[in-house]
Amino acid sequence: xxxxxxxxxxxGANAEGGVTRLLYTDPWLQAQRAIISKMEQLGLEAGFDxxxxxxxxxxxxxQDEKPLLTGSHIDTVKTGGKYDGAYGVVASxxxxxxxxxxYGAPKRTLEAVSFCEEEGSRFxxxxxxxxxxxxARPLWLATEIADSDGVTLxxxxxxxxxxxxxxxxSGQQYPAKREFIGGYIEIHIEQGSILTYKKKQIGxxxxxxxxxxxxxxxxxxxxxxxxxPMKMRKDALAGAAxxxxxxxxxxxxxxxxxxxTVGRLEVxxxxxxxxxxxxxxxxxxxxxxxxxxxxxxxxxLTRLEEIAMRRGLTIETVENLHAPPVAxxxxxxxxxxxxxxxxxxxHMRLPSGAGHDAQLFGPICPSAMIFVPSVGGISHxxxxxxxxxxxxxxxxxxxxxxxxxxxxxxxxxxx
Amino acid sequence: xxxxxxxxxxxGANAEGGVTRLLYTDPWLQAQRAIISKMEQLGLEAGFDxxxxxxxxxxxxxQDEKPLLTGSHIDTVKTGGKYDGAYGVVASxxxxxxxxxxYGAPKRTLEAVSFCEEEGSRFxxxxxxxxxxxxARPLWLATEIADSDGVTLxxxxxxxxxxxxxxxxSGQQYPAKREFIGGYIEIHIEQGSILTYKKKQIGxxxxxxxxxxxxxxxxxxxxxxxxxPMKMRKDALAGAAxxxxxxxxxxxxxxxxxxxTVGRLEVxxxxxxxxxxxxxxxxxxxxxxxxxxxxxxxxxLTRLEEIAMRRGLTIETVENLHAPPVAxxxxxxxxxxxxxxxxxxxHMRLPSGAGHDAQLFGPICPSAMIFVPSVGGISHxxxxxxxxxxxxxxxxxxxxxxxxxxxxxxxxxxx
Numbered sequence: 001x002x003x004x005x006x007x008x009x010x011x012g013a014n015a016e017g018g019v020t021r022l023l024y025t026d027p028w029l030q031a032q033r034a035i036i037s038k039m040e041q042l043g044l045e046a047g048f049d050x051x052x053x054x055x056x057x058x059x060x061x062x063q064d065e066k067p068l069l070t071g072s073h074i075d076t077v078k079t080g081g082k083y084d085g086a087y088g089v090v091a092s093x094x095x096x097x098x099x100x101x102x103y104g105a106p107k108r109t110l111e112a113v114s115f116c117e118e119e120g121s122r123f124x125x126x127x128x129x130x131x132x133x134x135x136a137r138p139l140w141l142a143t144e145i146a147d148s149d150g151v152t153l154x155x156x157x158x159x160x161x162x163x164x165x166x167x168x169x170s171g172q173q174y175p176a177k178r179e180f181i182g183g184y185i186e187i188h189i190e191q192g193s194i195l196t197y198k199k200k201q202i203g204x205x206x207x208x209x210x211x212x213x214x215x216x217x218x219x220x221x222x223x224x225x226x227x228x229p230m231k232m233r234k235d236a237l238a239g240a241a242x243x244x245x246x247x248x249x250x251x252x253x254x255x256x257x258x259x260x261t262v263g264r265l266e267v268x269x270x271x272x273x274x275x276x277x278x279x280x281x282x283x284x285x286x287x288x289x290x291x292x293x294x295x296x297x298x299x300x301l302t303r304l305e306e307i308a309m310r311r312g313l314t315i316e317t318v319e320n321l322h323a324p325p326v327a328x329x330x331x332x333x334x335x336x337x338x339x340x341x342x343x344x345x346x347h348m349r350l351p352s353g354a355g356h357d358a359q360l361f362g363p364i365c366p367s368a369m370i371f372v373p374s375v376g377g378i379s380h381x382x383x384x385x386x387x388x389x390x391x392x393x394x395x396x397x398x399x400x401x402x403x404x405x406x407x408x409x410x411x412x413x414x415x
Numbered sequence: 416x417x418x419x420x421x422x423x424x425x426x427g428a429n430a431e432g433g434v435t436r437l438l439y440t441d442p443w444l445q446a447q448r449a450i451i452s453k454m455e456q457l458g459l460e461a462g463f464d465x466x467x468x469x470x471x472x473x474x475x476x477x478q479d480e481k482p483l484l485t486g487s488h489i490d491t492v493k494t495g496g497k498y499d500g501a502y503g504v505v506a507s508x509x510x511x512x513x514x515x516x517x518y519g520a521p522k523r524t525l526e527a528v529s530f531c532e533e534e535g536s537r538f539x540x541x542x543x544x545x546x547x548x549x550x551a552r553p554l555w556l557a558t559e560i561a562d563s564d565g566v567t568l569x570x571x572x573x574x575x576x577x578x579x580x581x582x583x584x585s586g587q588q589y590p591a592k593r594e595f596i597g598g599y600i601e602i603h604i605e606q607g608s609i610l611t612y613k614k615k616q617i618g619x620x621x622x623x624x625x626x627x628x629x630x631x632x633x634x635x636x637x638x639x640x641x642x643x644p645m646k647m648r649k650d651a652l653a654g655a656a657x658x659x660x661x662x663x664x665x666x667x668x669x670x671x672x673x674x675x676t677v678g679r680l681e682v683x684x685x686x687x688x689x690x691x692x693x694x695x696x697x698x699x700x701x702x703x704x705x706x707x708x709x710x711x712x713x714x715x716l717t718r719l720e721e722i723a724m725r726r727g728l729t730i731e732t733v734e735n736l737h738a739p740p741v742a743x744x745x746x747x748x749x750x751x752x753x754x755x756x757x758x759x760x761x762h763m764r765l766p767s768g769a770g771h772d773a774q775l776f777g778p779i780c781p782s783a784m785i786f787v788p789s790v791g792g793i794s795h796x797x798x799x800x801x802x803x804x805x806x807x808x809x810x811x812x813x814x815x816x817x818x819x820x821x822x823x824x825x826x827x828x829x830x
Contacts, residue, residue: 190642191639191641191642192638192639192641192642192643192644193642193643193647194642194644194647197647209641211641213687213688223607223792224606224607224768224769224792224794224795225674225676225678225699225701225768226606226607226624226626226674226699226701226767226768226769226770227605227606227607227608227609227767227768227769227792227794228607228608228674228768228792229607229609229671229672229674230663230666230667230671230673230674230675231667231671232608232612232792235663235676237659237677237678237680238659238660238663238677240656241655241656241657241659241660241663241677242656242660244652244653244656245653245656245657245660248645248650248653248656251645252645252646256644256645257644258645259640259641259643259644259645260645261640261650261687261688261689261690262652262653262656262691263640263652263682263685263686263687263688263689263690263691264682264685264686264687265652265680265682265685266682266685267678267679267680267681270678270679270680270681271678271679272628272676272678272679272697272698272699273628273676273678273699274676274678275676275678276677276678282687283687284640284641284687284688286640286641352641352642353639353640353641353642353643354639354641354642355641377638377639377642377643377647379639379642380639
């Protein structure tokens with residue numbers, strides 16, 4: 001499994017030690033083809049679907065039971081790491097290969113999947129792969145969305161050999177939208193430091209946090225920094241600074257799992273000797289509970305309005321994203337817990353603060369996620385790293401859970 | 416005077432109603448030539464010096480007395496206004512023309528001056544004109560400094576016809592550095608709103624504030640905005656926001672005339688879903704009293720260090736400028752006050768929060784500044800405006816003071 005993961009990182013490898021595999025580019029296509037080839041070696045029925053997702057099927061004896069999918073995504077951010085997505089893809093197909101080799105055909109059909117896209121790095125749209133399978137991303141978006149070079153998603157798909165203007169005529173091995181899915185299990189690196197901090201090898205995801213993204217524009221009066229007394233100023237940056245401070249303070253008071261971040265802040269036409277007249281900043285608010293997330297957001301925006309009013313500033317807020325939290329299934333989480341106990345791996349429950357393909361499956365079928373530690377919490381960087389021991393622990397846990405659902409005690413249970 | 420001022424604004428006029436006359440460009444050269452031509456019409460001995468300053472001399476009968484200079488600068492910022500600098504240039508030469516026409520030759524030599532550069536808009540260097548006359552700007556700087564197109568100051572000078580590589584061979588009418596200066600009086604728009612706020616027509620400048628400019632770099636840890644709990648963050652922007660807030664609070668507590676401004680703040684590689692790891696911002700601190708300015712600066716930086724330490728951030732500060740305050744001469748200020756009383760103009764004392772050519776003269780000779788109101792405090796913009804009544808009031812005041820020093824009660828006093 002470690003060897004295959006290392007080999008996969010050669011597709012799109014760059015000088016900094018990172019990996020860049022943007023959707024429908026050559027390194028991406030080569031990587032997906034290598035996945036198919038490996039899946040075939042492992043005895044899986046492998047092939048593309050209409051948008052470039054790769055499936056590797058291990059057919060079960062009970063054709064009436066909905067298959068269990070397991071996998072992650074093959075694409076990366078620019079100069080990303082070797083593990084984000086790729087680990088889940090490799091672990092899933094190797095797990096199925098191992099199960100087939102040792103136990104033969106399962107009762108329930110198991111499918112390893114390598115989603116074409118999750119990161120949203122080339123096109124301003126994430127989850128194109130899993131969203132396509134689950135029906136959350138309609139195909140017509142392909143003509144609407146373009147990358148920074150002006151290439152539409154549709155053109156890029158065609159260029160890579162996926163022509164889906166007529167979905168029924170796509171001629172690909174797997175259907176476009178899947179109607180018949182029993183469940184979904186994804187293994188992924190944590191991309192945070194909670195597991196390391198708590199000294200655990202395995203994280204069992206309780207929910208993928210919901211997210212509200214806003215842009216806040218603060219307008220005051222641009223004035224001469226020397227000739228405008230402090231009391232006569234309407235300083236947009238001083239106001240924005242107070243807003244950033246209150247955001248942090250309220251988030252700390254609200255407590256985990258809420259996080260609130262101002263990641264971008266821009267002083268328009270900012271120069272050292274001018275009192276800033278206009279500032280724009282982003283707000284990223286996440287929580288596992290939708291009502292709490294909404295309430296926090298409303299309370300925060302009320303405070304920002306108060307700050308603006310007191311200072312004679314105006315603010316305008318635009319909501320760019322409102323994604324509700326997605327709960328993972330409790331019984332699947334319990335199976336993962338049992339697998340950790342069987343394997344002797346220290347484990348804990350935790351929410352996922354980052355988005356994952358599993359959040360597209362959560363609303364339509366039982367879904368679960370297994371996390372392994374990220375050293376230093378670093379991700380989306382060539383420095384992304386997970387210890388081999390932890391990769392192996394995660395792999396064993398995944399194999400154990402897939403065995404339960406494919407062959408073992410959970411194999412007869414209708415999902 | 417108003418007509419000449421309007422005419423001058425046609426050199427470098429742009430569509431937005433503003434004026435752009437960058438040092439040694441064509442509009443700049445045409446404007447200086449128009450000044451010479453107007454000075455000659457007024458009966459002044461007009462010409463360039465080695466760097467492009469224009470002098471218009473009204474010779475006095477007492478050649479042993481050092482001349483009194485009066486003027487301002489001809490250059491503007493990009494898309495600046497019609498009044499900043501130009502008002503002082505026009506008012507000064509028109510005042511001398513008026514005095515000559517009415518009273519003939521003065522006792523003390525009076526000189527109107529149009530400095531070539533004060534704003535620092537084309538080259539990263541301000542006060543090239545007055546700094547040259549007073550000796551604060553050495554000529555060798557001309558080979559060291561380049562504009563954003565890579566043209567050195569020396570090349571730009573030569574292009575405009577000012578070849579000063581050999582200063583003695585410059586062949587210009589006026590010498591490069593002036594050793595024999597009795598005093599300096601400058602009339603200028605306020606570029607702030609204090610006069611309007613206090614309903615005064617004339618401001619008498621007590622001092623030009625000193626200024627400390629710093630760049631502060633705050634370094635924390637860049638992390639995933641979703642997967643990093645609030646308590647595990649080292650958020651450089653949250654830290655910087657607290658620093659901006661404390662700067663404003665301490666400046667308000669310190670009271671006038673201190674001002675402290677964060678005009679530029681940049682989140683390095685800032686994106687909405689990443690906890691900022693690095694922020695850079697500028698600090699601009701001004702005060703009329705050097706020890707108070709220094710003390711404030713040290714106290715503020717200590718607080719910033721405390722904030723950084725408490726948050727596990729590091730800060731680095733670089734001082735880019737430390738210009739001490741320059742006091743204006745009290746007896747000259749009293750003459751201006753008397754002139755206001757004589758003219759029936761409401762007046763007040765105030766510090767200049769902006770820098771002016773007068774601050775180069777303050778350390779070497781008696782110097783004074785007269786301010787007229789800026790509507791809305793707006794400057795460096797096409798919206799820069801001063802009411803005609805106020806321009807005239809300022810002009811009358813200047814004429815009155817120049818009369819005193821050239822012909823009247825102060826004409827025999829050695830400056």
